[in-house]
Amino acid sequence: MDVEAARARLAALKVEARALEREIKAAAGHARSPLAPASFPELPTVKGARFAAAAAGVRYRGRDDVMLVLLEPGTTMAAALATSATRAEPVRWCERLRGLPQSEGAQAILVNAGNANAFTGDAGVESVAALAEATARAARVSSEAVWMASTGVIGEPLPHRRIEAVLDGLVAGLAEDRADDAARAIMTTDTFPKGAGERLTLDGRDVAVAGFCKGSGMIAPDMATMLAFVFTDAPVERDLLQTMLGRLCDRSFNAVTVDGDASTSDTLLLAATGGAGGEPIREAGDPRAGALEAALSRVMGDLARQVARDGEGASKFVTVRVTGAVSEGSARRVAKAIAESPLVKTAVAGEDPNWGRVVMAVGKAGEPAERDRLTIRFGDVLVAERGWVAPGYREADGAAVMKADEIGITVDLGLGEGEATVWTCDLTHGYVDINADYRS
Amino acid sequence: MDVEAARARLAALKVEARALEREIKAAAGHARSPLAPASFPELPTVKGARFAAAAAGVRYRGRDDVMLVLLEPGTTMAAALATSATRAEPVRWCERLRGLPQSEGAQAILVNAGNANAFTGDAGVESVAALAEATARAARVSSEAVWMASTGVIGEPLPHRRIEAVLDGLVAGLAEDRADDAARAIMTTDTFPKGAGERLTLDGRDVAVAGFCKGSGMIAPDMATMLAFVFTDAPVERDLLQTMLGRLCDRSFNAVTVDGDASTSDTLLLAATGGAGGEPIREAGDPRAGALEAALSRVMGDLARQVARDGEGASKFVTVRVTGAVSEGSARRVAKAIAESPLVKTAVAGEDPNWGRVVMAVGKAGEPAERDRLTIRFGDVLVAERGWVAPGYREADGAAVMKADEIGITVDLGLGEGEATVWTCDLTHGYVDINADYRS
Numbered sequence: 001m002d003v004e005a006a007r008a009r010l011a012a013l014k015v016e017a018r019a020l021e022r023e024i025k026a027a028a029g030h031a032r033s034p035l036a037p038a039s040f041p042e043l044p045t046v047k048g049a050r051f052a053a054a055a056a057g058v059r060y061r062g063r064d065d066v067m068l069v070l071l072e073p074g075t076t077m078a079a080a081l082a083t084s085a086t087r088a089e090p091v092r093w094c095e096r097l098r099g100l101p102q103s104e105g106a107q108a109i110l111v112n113a114g115n116a117n118a119f120t121g122d123a124g125v126e127s128v129a130a131l132a133e134a135t136a137r138a139a140r141v142s143s144e145a146v147w148m149a150s151t152g153v154i155g156e157p158l159p160h161r162r163i164e165a166v167l168d169g170l171v172a173g174l175a176e177d178r179a180d181d182a183a184r185a186i187m188t189t190d191t192f193p194k195g196a197g198e199r200l201t202l203d204g205r206d207v208a209v210a211g212f213c214k215g216s217g218m219i220a221p222d223m224a225t226m227l228a229f230v231f232t233d234a235p236v237e238r239d240l241l242q243t244m245l246g247r248l249c250d251r252s253f254n255a256v257t258v259d260g261d262a263s264t265s266d267t268l269l270l271a272a273t274g275g276a277g278g279e280p281i282r283e284a285g286d287p288r289a290g291a292l293e294a295a296l297s298r299v300m301g302d303l304a305r306q307v308a309r310d311g312e313g314a315s316k317f318v319t320v321r322v323t324g325a326v327s328e329g330s331a332r333r334v335a336k337a338i339a340e341s342p343l344v345k346t347a348v349a350g351e352d353p354n355w356g357r358v359v360m361a362v363g364k365a366g367e368p369a370e371r372d373r374l375t376i377r378f379g380d381v382l383v384a385e386r387g388w389v390a391p392g393y394r395e396a397d398g399a400a401v402m403k404a405d406e407i408g409i410t411v412d413l414g415l416g417e418g419e420a421t422v423w424t425c426d427l428t429h430g431y432v433d434i435n436a437d438y439r440s
Numbered sequence: 441m442d443v444e445a446a447r448a449r450l451a452a453l454k455v456e457a458r459a460l461e462r463e464i465k466a467a468a469g470h471a472r473s474p475l476a477p478a479s480f481p482e483l484p485t486v487k488g489a490r491f492a493a494a495a496a497g498v499r500y501r502g503r504d505d506v507m508l509v510l511l512e513p514g515t516t517m518a519a520a521l522a523t524s525a526t527r528a529e530p531v532r533w534c535e536r537l538r539g540l541p542q543s544e545g546a547q548a549i550l551v552n553a554g555n556a557n558a559f560t561g562d563a564g565v566e567s568v569a570a571l572a573e574a575t576a577r578a579a580r581v582s583s584e585a586v587w588m589a590s591t592g593v594i595g596e597p598l599p600h601r602r603i604e605a606v607l608d609g610l611v612a613g614l615a616e617d618r619a620d621d622a623a624r625a626i627m628t629t630d631t632f633p634k635g636a637g638e639r640l641t642l643d644g645r646d647v648a649v650a651g652f653c654k655g656s657g658m659i660a661p662d663m664a665t666m667l668a669f670v671f672t673d674a675p676v677e678r679d680l681l682q683t684m685l686g687r688l689c690d691r692s693f694n695a696v697t698v699d700g701d702a703s704t705s706d707t708l709l710l711a712a713t714g715g716a717g718g719e720p721i722r723e724a725g726d727p728r729a730g731a732l733e734a735a736l737s738r739v740m741g742d743l744a745r746q747v748a749r750d751g752e753g754a755s756k757f758v759t760v761r762v763t764g765a766v767s768e769g770s771a772r773r774v775a776k777a778i779a780e781s782p783l784v785k786t787a788v789a790g791e792d793p794n795w796g797r798v799v800m801a802v803g804k805a806g807e808p809a810e811r812d813r814l815t816i817r818f819g820d821v822l823v824a825e826r827g828w829v830a831p832g833y834r835e836a837d838g839a840a841v842m843k844a845d846e847i848g849i850t851v852d853l854g855l856g857e858g859e860a861t862v863w864t865c866d867l868t869h870g871y872v873d874i875n876a877d878y879r880s
Contacts, residue, residue, distance in 0.1 A: 006460045006463050007460075009460060010457055010460040010461065013453050013456060013457045013460070016453060017453045017454065020446045020447075020449055020450040021450065023443075023446050084800070084803030085803045085805070085807070085808070085809035085810070085811070086799045086809065086811050086814070087803065119796065119811060119828060119829075120827075120828060121812070121826065121827040121828035123828075153796065154799060154800070155795065155796050155799070155824070155828065155829050263800065264799065264800055264803050342782070342867075342871075343875055346871070346872055346876045347875065349872065350875070350876030352876070356558075356559065356593065356594030356595050359526045359558070359559050359594060359595070359704065360526065360594070360703065360704055362525065362526055363524030363525045363527060363704050364524055365525070366525075367525070368525070369525035369526065370525070371526050371559065374526070384559070384595070386561065387559060388560060388561035388563075389595050427872065428872060428876075429872050431782075431786070431872075432789065432867065432868060432869050432871075432872060435782070435783055435786035435787065435790070436786045436787070436789045436790030436792070436868075
């Protein structure tokens, strides 16, 4: 076939392929990520936390799109929130709550999917105030104990009356075992609901940690904000909980990246109900604090990795580990430079062991690095060391690693003790499909 | 057709399409960017600068892949170089030359395509030294007056003897009117050679400014490094030339981004031969300095925009303009955050006037911005103002702007006087194709 004929045939194929893709998408919605876990996990019961979901029709039809959590009196709450200069109204509302003294009364979390209530001017402020009041009435809590989050399109006013209309039903439906329904109700472009939990014993008492989140990887607006809600029935004093959350967030949700874009609505709430009983944990020195933080770290790490596994268009799950940096912060910045590099991510998509792009990403990170001390591994395969390709390295070995669904890229900078891990996914045609065609 | 049948048909189409694409690519090389200019411009003659190109077979076959520039005695040289921690050997060599006092003797520039001589350990250092010596002998200049750049694959030793073998031929072929050959010889994934120039009069003397560059947009390694060489026959004192270059670079090559990835080999050299005659321009206050800098700025801006027009897979040329920032630096960082956002870039590829993503990118830039002062325009269409969609905005108007090949995104932050412009292109399936398949 000559080139002109090949071009013509290709153009015809593309037209037919586009039509088929539209048909398949319409029939199936977003297909479940190939990297999804087999099923939603059985979450342990967190005493003092009850969940409900309902269909308010904010934007979606035929599915739940609002969830409510009611937390018993005495619950302490910590929050990590988007810092974007254009952050959404519910984020600003939560910022305010975080700054207030918390009463001993019950607290609530109200979340909707389909509309982010972001960049909506005064109407957005009014929606938040109206929902706080309505939830306070329905759930019998103070309006200043109603935490909120919204995820979905930007710039359209939130039709908050539709949510108000389902609040009584939500309160009536609250149950300890409905966290999975809540996890489904907050999904947007997510292809699977994300949950994790575990049980532990603290000082002889059974304690549960459970959480769920949404985020289709890009950690960005338009339906792809990251929201996470984590609960424990351990009793934890509020300041300590907030301190723990900062550390936990750095090693879980802040260690996930899909495309480096940051949402206007990212919200992570951590609630400790105290339902397991016992004296409140007040200090980091309390032996229970370490055990609880370790459990929270595992649960939040699991949730965060599920976000990368659901990255838009993802076909590979990538763990970038950087060791030997001058500090933990430096290691994290180098790891992010690798994980966010479009060139590294497309190489992974193409199953190409292109270590030169890793070298480039290390170099551009702006952190201390010396070429002649760099060691790079793909999986267990030593690829490069001391400023050049490793003597025993064979391209076929690197290529074999890249065929897997889960790929490790490890860089040792050889300078110090700083270490960090970042999770991401590859950059595929699927990402371009989803984001170039999203609203049209 | 049911979904399963549609999927099967789609898979078959994709297999056939891939085969056709390989066939077309093999036959045609990379297709010329749809955003390319009609032809290479007629460059003015820069007195005192001669050019030559040759085929050394470093990696490519059947094309020129080495170029030499010889600059008459008295030429001053300024350099802007990659700062990556993993920068290549020729970059380190040029750094050293920049730090030396420059003799009055002739200077040379030797550049090869196909191999970046980066991450090649001691072998890389030896290659650079050997080439400097060989060029010095062939061109009768000091080895410390031989500037060098290499672009191509990373981590493979540079076969420098192949280049040495063509040096005598290069010297014999030097001519004032062969800049276009030189521009072609340094191309890698570029789909067209990039040149720009103009003539001006300084104090009654005819002066020429001409330059060429290569870079297929991603400003990144593996054949996509940005190299630029700009020449004038105006006489300019070296320190002043270097000062000018810093400013010029910020407003030209540093204002181009394709994917935010930074090369290990970026090199920009600016040579002033003095061939036009007259007293050297020594101070910024010299009236000739302003006129010359303005001409250089136009030429370098033109070259930089050509790089974005040749961005890998580009189908749209995008000009991001930010005004009303608290400073020029702040404006540039906001503009880059927009221009490098994968979400903004995929929206442009999809011709989607998705201004929410621009809001997100402004927010994540980490620069002073207030939602209620933001104004966003697509082309001339006012999209958003004061924290919400503009009252008169219709989606159809935004969509019409996005259909064009060239798109302007303008954001006014409403805070100060800082302004900056950044050029980029969209993020398409073509980008994923090129970078996921590049080495395979």
